[in-house]
Amino acid sequence: MADSPSDTVRTAGWQPLSRVDLQGDPAVSERLLEALSCEGRVDRLTHGFHTYPAGLHPDAARILLEVVGGDSVLDPFVGGGTVLVEALLAGRRAVGVDVSPVATLVARTRTLLWPEERIARMRGQGRRITEIAKRYEDLPRDPEVLRLRDWFEPHVARELEGIRRGIELAPPEVQPGLLGAFSAILVKVSMRVSDTVPKRSLVHREPETTAFLFHKKVRELGRRLEELARAVPEGTPAPEIIDGDCRAVTPEPPVDAIVTSPPYPAVYDYVPLQHLRIAWLGLDDREGKVREIGARRAFRADRARALRTWRQDLGLWLHRSREALNPGGRLAVVIGDGVAASEPIDALGPLESEARRAGFQPVARASGDRMDQGWQQPRREHVILMERR
Ligand SMILES: C[S@@+](CC[C@H](N)C(=O)[O-])C[C@H]1O[C@@H](n2cnc3c(N)ncnc32)[C@H](O)[C@@H]1O
Structure with a gap:
C-alpha cells in the first residue's frame, strides 16, 4: 500500500481528527477517512433507540456498506445493530452475531420490520401494562x-415488576418490542450513573414515573419502527441475529461482505456492564462472560497474557470471517487502540498481520487520532478494508 500525507481533518461534528494517515487505493482510503470522521449523535429511525456502548456511527456504517458492496452483509460483533439497520435500508440480507444477550436484544429491537397493525397492538399493550x-x-x-435492591428505590422496583409481569401476559408476537422498551428504561430508572459508568448516585424518582417512562418508550419505539418499515425497500429479508461467539459461528449461506467494529482491546467489559438488564430481563450471560474478547478485566488481571490471548482471538475471528465470505468478498473493520496499565495497545499491527495469515489482502486504510472524552487522551482509530484472497 502506498503512503499518503498526514493532515488534520475537520469532521462532521467539527471534532478534529489528527495525525491522519491514508494507505492503499487513494479513492477508497478517502472514503474510509470519511467514515472514520463521522461524529455527532444520530437519532434517525431506530438508531437512537436504546443505549449501547461504543456504537458505530450510523453514517460510518452506511459509507462502509457502500464501499464493501454486495447483496448480503455480516457483522460478527453486532452490538446494538447499527450495521444491520443500515444494511436493511440498503435492501441487503443482514446477519449479526454477538456474545452479549443484551446486544442481540437491542439489535433485534432496532431491526423489527413490523406491519402497522402489529405496532398498534404493541402500543395498546404498552398502555395496558402502564396502568398495571x-x-x-x-x-x-x-x-x-x-440482589439488585441497592440500585432501585422500592417503588421503582414495584413498578418494574408490574411491567415485567405485564409483558409476560402480552401476546408473544408483540413481546420483543415491549422487552426492548423495558430494557431501554432500566438503567435510566436505576441509581446507576450510566451504561458505561457502574457507580451509584442517589437519585429520587417520583412514583408512577417509571411506568410512564415505559409507556413513552413503547410509543417512541412504535413511531421509530413505522419510520423504519417505510424506509426499508420492499422484499428486504428480516435480519438474522445470532446469540453466540463469532469465533464459533459461520452463517449459512455465506455473505458478500463483512462490516464490523470489534471490541477495542482493554476498553470495555461489554457483558458485565449489563448486569442490571441481565437480571431484570432474565437473560443468561454466563457464556458471554467467558467468551467476550478484548475485555478490560482480562487486561487488568494480567496484561501480557491478555495481549497474547487477544491476538489469538483476532486470528480466530478473522479465520471464521473468511469462511463466512464469498470469494472476493470484502471486510471492513473499525478498530481503535487500547490502553492497559498506562501503556498503549496497538490494534492495527496485530490486526493487519492476523488478517494476512487468515487469507485477506489489504485494499486501503485510514487512521487518525481522536480525543477520547472519557479517557482525556487521544485514541488512535483505524478503518481497514481487506479482500478475501
Ligand atoms: C464495539 S461493540 C460493537 C458495537 C456495534 N458496532 C454497534 O454499532 O452497536 C463490540 C461488541 O463485540 C461483542 N463481542 C465481544 N466478544 C465477542 C465474541 N467473542 N463474539 C461475538 N461478539 C463479541 C461485544 O458484546 C460488543 O457488543
Whole structure:
C-alpha cells in the first residue's frame, strides 16, 4: 500500500481528527477517512433507540456498506445493530452475531420490520401494562433481581415488576418490542450513573414515573419502527441475529461482505456492564462472560497474557470471517487502540498481520487520532478494508 500525507481533518461534528494517515487505493482510503470522521449523535429511525456502548456511527456504517458492496452483509460483533439497520435500508440480507444477550436484544429491537397493525397492538399493550405497573404492589421475588435492591428505590422496583409481569401476559408476537422498551428504561430508572459508568448516585424518582417512562418508550419505539418499515425497500429479508461467539459461528449461506467494529482491546467489559438488564430481563450471560474478547478485566488481571490471548482471538475471528465470505468478498473493520496499565495497545499491527495469515489482502486504510472524552487522551482509530484472497 502506498503512503499518503498526514493532515488534520475537520469532521462532521467539527471534532478534529489528527495525525491522519491514508494507505492503499487513494479513492477508497478517502472514503474510509470519511467514515472514520463521522461524529455527532444520530437519532434517525431506530438508531437512537436504546443505549449501547461504543456504537458505530450510523453514517460510518452506511459509507462502509457502500464501499464493501454486495447483496448480503455480516457483522460478527453486532452490538446494538447499527450495521444491520443500515444494511436493511440498503435492501441487503443482514446477519449479526454477538456474545452479549443484551446486544442481540437491542439489535433485534432496532431491526423489527413490523406491519402497522402489529405496532398498534404493541402500543395498546404498552398502555395496558402502564396502568398495571402504576399500581403494582408486589416487590420482585426473583433472587437475581432481589440482589439488585441497592440500585432501585422500592417503588421503582414495584413498578418494574408490574411491567415485567405485564409483558409476560402480552401476546408473544408483540413481546420483543415491549422487552426492548423495558430494557431501554432500566438503567435510566436505576441509581446507576450510566451504561458505561457502574457507580451509584442517589437519585429520587417520583412514583408512577417509571411506568410512564415505559409507556413513552413503547410509543417512541412504535413511531421509530413505522419510520423504519417505510424506509426499508420492499422484499428486504428480516435480519438474522445470532446469540453466540463469532469465533464459533459461520452463517449459512455465506455473505458478500463483512462490516464490523470489534471490541477495542482493554476498553470495555461489554457483558458485565449489563448486569442490571441481565437480571431484570432474565437473560443468561454466563457464556458471554467467558467468551467476550478484548475485555478490560482480562487486561487488568494480567496484561501480557491478555495481549497474547487477544491476538489469538483476532486470528480466530478473522479465520471464521473468511469462511463466512464469498470469494472476493470484502471486510471492513473499525478498530481503535487500547490502553492497559498506562501503556498503549496497538490494534492495527496485530490486526493487519492476523488478517494476512487468515487469507485477506489489504485494499486501503485510514487512521487518525481522536480525543477520547472519557479517557482525556487521544485514541488512535483505524478503518481497514481487506479482500478475501
Ligand atoms: C464495539 S461493540 C460493537 C458495537 C456495534 N458496532 C454497534 O454499532 O452497536 C463490540 C461488541 O463485540 C461483542 N463481542 C465481544 N466478544 C465477542 C465474541 N467473542 N463474539 C461475538 N461478539 C463479541 C461485544 O458484546 C460488543 O457488543
